[in-house]
Amino acid sequence: MDIQPFRRPDWEPLPHEGCRGVDHKVLVAQVNFALALLRFAPNAPIHEHPAAWPIDVYCLDGSGKFSLAGQAASIRAGQRVRWPPNVAHRLWTEDATMTTLMVENPPHP
Numbered sequence: 001m002d003i004q005p006f007r008r009p010d011w012e013p014l015p016h017e018g019c020r021g022v023d024h025k026v027l028v029a030q031v032n033f034a035l036a037l038l039r040f041a042p043n044a045p046i047h048e049h050p051a052a053w054p055i056d057v058y059c060l061d062g063s064g065k066f067s068l069a070g071q072a073a074s075i076r077a078g079q080r081v082r083w084p085p086n087v088a089h090r091l092w093t094e095d096a097t098m099t100t101l102m103v104e105n106p107p108h109p
Contacts, residue, residue: 011039018047021093034104038091040064045092053106055083057091062098066091 009025021044028035038046040062048067057066063076068089075081075091075098083089091100 014038014046016047016049018045020044022046032106034102034106036102036104038100038102040091040093040098040100042093042095042097046090048088048090050086050088051083051104053085053104055089056103057081057083058101058103060099060101062093063096064091064093064098064100 009027011023011025013019014022014024021041023039025037026034027037037060057075058080059075059077061077063074065072065074066081066089067073068081068083069087073081
């Protein structure tokens with residue numbers, strides 16, 4: 001058996017301007033793949049922004065809202081949404097909390 005230690009990620013606030021009440025844990029960060037947990041307090045937003053690659057958002061617990069190209073919809077535990085590349089998106093909660101798993105596949109450099 002090959003058992004090795006790895007750095008256990010800690011919850012940290014998202015560092016981006018326009019994000020408040022959102023903590024994250026980066027689970028995997030590689031050149032072409034990233035996996036992170038986001039934990040939203042009530043009334044917590046992430047800012048509207050595009051990404052150059054697709055992002056899958058899995059709602060693991062709670063509920064919230066997202067917008068994609070200016071159109072808003074709800075998301076709740078057990079649902080997934082895909083944000084296509086180069087389209088403005090955002091994610092937020094109102095009265096509830098939410099935990100999401102974010103899966104990003106940036107293109108190879």
